[in-house]
Amino acid sequence: MTGGGTQATRLYLAVGCGAAIGSLARFLSGYVVVSLLELNALYATAFVNVVGSWIIMFFATLTRPDGRLMVGSAGRNFVMGGFCGGLTTFSAMSLDTFILLLEGDVRQAATYLVSVVALSLGSAWLGYAMAARINR
Amino acid sequence: MTLAACALVLIGGFFGGISRFFLSGFVGRGVGETFPWGTLAVNVSGALAIGAFAGAARAVGGVFASDLVRDLIVVGLFGGYTTVSSFCLQTLNLALDGERQLAVFNVVASAALCVLFVALGFWAVVWMAG
Numbered sequence: 001m002t003g004g005g006t007q008a009t010r011l012y013l014a015v016g017c018g019a020a021i022g023s024l025a026r027f028l029s030g031y032v033v034v035s036l037l038e039l040n041a042l043y044a045t046a047f048v049n050v051v052g053s054w055i056i057m058f059f060a061t062l063t064r065p066d067g068r069l070m071v072g073s074a075g076r077n078f079v080m081g082g083f084c085g086g087l088t089t090f091s092a093m094s095l096d097t098f099i100l101l102l103e104g105d106v107r108q109a110a111t112y113l114v115s116v117v118a119l120s121l122g123s124a125w126l127g128y129a130m131a132a133r134i135n136r
Numbered sequence: 137m138t139l140a141a142c143a144l145v146l147i148g149g150f151f152g153g154i155s156r157f158f159l160s161g162f163v164g165r166g167v168g169e170t171f172p173w174g175t176l177a178v179n180v181s182g183a184l185a186i187g188a189f190a191g192a193a194r195a196v197g198g199v200f201a202s203d204l205v206r207d208l209i210v211v212g213l214f215g216g217y218t219t220v221s222s223f224c225l226q227t228l229n230l231a232l233d234g235e236r237q238l239a240v241f242n243v244v245a246s247a248a249l250c251v252l253f254v255a256l257g258f259w260a261v262v263w264m265a266g
């Protein structure tokens with residue numbers, strides 16, 4: 001019983017710490033994209049979502065039972081549910097889309113949402129394909 | 137870009153992440169893991185929350201419009217809570233398992249519901265603030 005509780009606490013801590021680091025990485029990359037590269041903040045959200053989707057699928061495939069890399073459940077939760085979950089954001093992407101709609105820019109709102117979702121799914125698939133190739 | 141801002145994002149992200157882990161696990165155990173209802177519930181509720189916060193920043197201002205509160209709540213908590221990576225992982229897994237219709241449904245439902253719930257949260261707060 002205590003063992004089960006300790007394991008659950010370990011997983012929660014792994015996810016929480018990973019999410020804290022992932023969120024900070026998102027915040028810092030937003031600073032680089034907006035303040036240093038002087039690009040629109042929309043690119044910052046797009047960037048973290050595409051990168052985080054690649055990492056989660058690459059890592060998940062590499063560490064699956066028949067994968068090349070052996071990682072325990074706390075480690076998997078730290079990287080996947082934690083870091084990647086904290087790095088990527090559905091809420092900021094939805095808010096960005098809503099604000100474009102509010103400004104009457106329906107075309108840009110649709111283009112933005114569809115392209116970020118499509119690019120994230122595409123990069124997740126790429127991460128899967130690359131890790132599956134390494135696993136062979 | 138201050139140390140205080142970074143610390144607030146770390147704290148918000150920590151609690152956002154564990155809230156997501158709790159809710160997605162809770163929903164998943166409740167309704168089964170075949171379809172990622174847990175992640176959908178997380179993203180839709182996070183969309184409602186960020187919409188409400190954006191509405192408060194616009195209609196109420198004050199603390200809701202402060203940069204540091206925004207860093208803690210919007211960037212850290214809501215950003216760490218919601219996720220595109222798990223959404224992609226689960227969508228791709230559905231497609232790889234041959235559940236193409238469910239994969240397409242997950243994409244369309246997530247995108248449409250999240251934007252809708254941002255609007256609901258935003259307009260509800262703007263309306264209540266008069």
